[in-house]
Amino acid sequence: MSDSNQIESALRAHVTSVKEDLMTGVSFMIPFVTIGGIFLAVAYAVGDTQAVFENTGSAGWFLAQIGVAGLTIMVPILGAYIAYAIADRPGLAPGFLLAYILQQGTVIEEAAGVIGLSGGGAGAGYLGAIVAGLLAGYVARWFKNRNVPEFLQPMMPVLIIPVATMAVLTPIMLFVLGVPVALANQGLTGFLESMQGGQAVVVGLVLGGMMAFDMGGPVNKVAYVFSTGLITEGIYAPMAAVMIGGMVPPIGMALSTFIAPHKYAAEMYENAKSGVVLGSSFITEGAIPYAAADPLRVIPSVVAGSAVGGAASMAMGVTMPAPHGGIFVVLLSNKPLLFLGCILLGSLVTATVATLVKPDFEDRIAAEQEAANATPSDD
Numbered sequence: 001m002s003d004s005n006q007i008e009s010a011l012r013a014h015v016t017s018v019k020e021d022l023m024t025g026v027s028f029m030i031p032f033v034t035i036g037g038i039f040l041a042v043a044y045a046v047g048d049t050q051a052v053f054e055n056t057g058s059a060g061w062f063l064a065q066i067g068v069a070g071l072t073i074m075v076p077i078l079g080a081y082i083a084y085a086i087a088d089r090p091g092l093a094p095g096f097l098l099a100y101i102l103q104q105g106t107v108i109e110e111a112a113g114v115i116g117l118s119g120g121g122a123g124a125g126y127l128g129a130i131v132a133g134l135l136a137g138y139v140a141r142w143f144k145n146r147n148v149p150e151f152l153q154p155m156m157p158v159l160i161i162p163v164a165t166m167a168v169l170t171p172i173m174l175f176v177l178g179v180p181v182a183l184a185n186q187g188l189t190g191f192l193e194s195m196q197g198g199q200a201v202v203v204g205l206v207l208g209g210m211m212a213f214d215m216g217g218p219v220n221k222v223a224y225v226f227s228t229g230l231i232t233e234g235i236y237a238p239m240a241a242v243m244i245g246g247m248v249p250p251i252g253m254a255l256s257t258f259i260a261p262h263k264y265a266a267e268m269y270e271n272a273k274s275g276v277v278l279g280s281s282f283i284t285e286g287a288i289p290y291a292a293a294d295p296l297r298v299i300p301s302v303v304a305g306s307a308v309g310g311a312a313s314m315a316m317g318v319t320m321p322a323p324h325g326g327i328f329v330v331l332l333s334n335k336p337l338l339f340l341g342c343i344l345l346g347s348l349v350t351a352t353v354a355t356l357v358k359p360d361f362e363d364r365i366a367a368e369q370e371a372a373n374a375t376p377s378d379d
Contacts, residue, residue: 018134019221020085021082021085021086021133021134021137022082022130022221022225023221024081024082024084024085025077025078025079025080025081025082025084025085025129025130025133026078026221026224026225026228027081028077028078028080028081028084029074029077029078029081029228030228030323030324032070032071032073032074032077033070033071033074033228033231033323034070034322034323034324034325035066035067035070036066036067036068036069036070036071036072036073036074036231037067037070037071037231037321037322037323037332038067038321038322038325038329038332039063039064039066039067039070040063040064040066040067040068040070040071040321041067041321041322041329041332042063042067042332043060043061043063043064043067044060044064045331045332046059046060046063052064071231071232072103072232074232075099075100075103075125075126075128075129075229075232076096076097076099076100076103076129077096078099078126078129078130078133078229079095079096079098079099079100079128079129079130079132079133079136080092080093080095080096080099080133081095081133082095082129082130082133082134082136082137083095083096083132083133083134083136083137083140084137085137086133086134086137086138086140086141087136087137087138087140087141087144087161088144088157089157089158090140090141090143090144090156090157090158090161090162090165091136091137091140091141091161091165093162093166094136094139094140094162094165094166094169095132095133095136095137095140097166098132098133098135098136098166098169098170098173099128099129099132099133101170101173101174102123102124102128102129102132102173102178102181102182103123103124103125103128103129104123105121105122105123106121107174108121108123108124108174108178108179108182109121111174111175111178111179112179112182112183114175115175115179117179117183119182119183119186121186122182122185122186122233123182123185124178124181124182124185125182125185125229125232125233126185126225126228126229126230126232127181127184127185127229128173128178128181128182128185131173131177131181132169132173135169135172135173135177136165136169139165139168139169140161140162140165143156143160143161143164143165144156144157144161148160200237200314200315200317201311201314201315202311203238203241203314204238204241204307204310204311204312204313204314204315205307205308205310205311206223206307206310207223207226207227207238207241207242207245207310207314208241208242208244208245208248208306208307208308208309208310208311208313208346209245209303209306209307209310210222210223210245211223211224211242211245211246211249211284211306211310212245212246212248212249212284212287212299212302212303212305212306212307213299213303215249215284215285215287215288215291215302216284216285216288220246220284223242223245224242224246224323226238226242227239227241227242227323228323231321231323236319236320236321236334237313237314237317237318237319238314239319239320239321239322239323240313240314240318240319240320240333240339240342241309241310241311241313241314241318242310243282243320243324243326244306244309244310244313244318244339244342244343244346245306245307245309245310245346246282246283246284246306247279247280247282247284247326247327247343247346247347248279248302248305248306248309248343248346248347248350249279249284249286249287249302249305249306249350250275250276250278250279250283250284250285250286250287251275251276251279251280251343251347251350252279252287252301252302252305252346252347252348252349252350252351252354253272253275253287253290253298253301253302253350253351253354254272254273254275254276254279255347255348255350255351256301256350256351256352256354256355256358257269257271257272257275258272259351259355260355260358262360262361263355263358263359263360263361264290264358264361265293265361268289268290268293271289271290274286275287279326279347280326280327281325281326281327281328282324282325282326283326287302290302290354294358297354297357297358298354300353300357301350301353301354301357302350302354304349304350304353305346305347305348305349305350305351305353306346306350307346308345308346308349309342309343309345309346309347309349310342310346312341312342312345312346313338313339313342316335316338316342317334317335318333318334318335318338318339318342319333319334319335320332320333320339327340327343
């Protein structure tokens with residue numbers, strides 16, 4: 001193997017490893033986001049949205065405390081379990097504490113002052129948690145792989161590695177990386193909060209399309225992590241676009257199957273029934289059997305529908321504070337009927353495109369068999 005191939009192979013392996021580490025952090029974070037988002041939404045529903053935090057001791061106030069706790073702790077949890085995925089137990093505490101300290105706006109603002117910058121009062125958000133988790137994991141793993149005297153080994157995972165990792169990374173995270181990441185997070189949040197008209201449509205179009213492109217793969221996860229992280233900033237519109245974009249593919253392909261069953265294998269009719277349930281539950285993977293059987297036609301069809309659904313959602317200001325649940329959390333949206341309408345619109349687009357571009361199933365199989373049996377000419 002050439003040097004260039006070896007470098008490419010090593011880079012691919014590293015990217016795959018990073019993706020898996022990020023997904024570990026996200027998987028542990030999601031229950032905290034779910035609890036936080038749902039409890040906060042219910043708090044607003046049972047109390048005065050504007051005064052729920054002022055009505056101390058009310059039902060809404062107690063629910064809001066749980067919601068805020070979940071959405072606050074989710075960011076350090078993300079950093080903690082990214083580090084855990086890389087370095088196991090020794091990385092957990094440093095990942096959590098570094099991600100936590102980067103959320104403290106006062107600390108970041110003071111750090112910015114030390115290096116001659118201003119801003120960062122809102123903290124570094126989930127972007128900071130990702131950076132903190134990755135660095136904490138790599139540094140902790142480096143310490144973990146050092147050879148130490150036998151009498152020190154029992155203290156390594158619970159004392160020496162966590163403390164050493166924090167000692168090395170705290171100044172780096174505060175004064176080198178933390179402030180720029182916090183400023184970037186602040187800029188991103190400001191942009192998303194100010195989005196109107198065409199900007200919102202473009203963001204919804206991209207997020208919706210990404211959710212459908214690989215149906216649970218890395219592109220899908222990038223869009224999902226992006227919108228989930230924004231929940232902590234109080235920005236809920238991208239989450240609605242992403243949830244709609246993730247629900248459309250299975251539902252849209254199921255509709256196409258019901259409309260034109262002759263264009264699909266017989267077993268796909270039963271798959272369509274489960275696809276409706278999976279799509280309604282925000283499980284995009286329900287469309288994978290269709291994509292696996294005919295990717296060149298199915299993937300553009302589902303991307304088109306999800307992009308339209310996501311764009312319509314963003315254009316109409318639909319929000320969703322819960323990161324999962326599909327139709328089971330629709331009442332938490334600020335505009336439940338429009339939320340459902342965007343799902344229907346996207347699903348109809350997918351069903352229409354798929355039905356138009358797919359040939360009859362028997363004709364397609366016959367053409368594929370004819371192509372497979374054809375032999376090259378001697379001319």
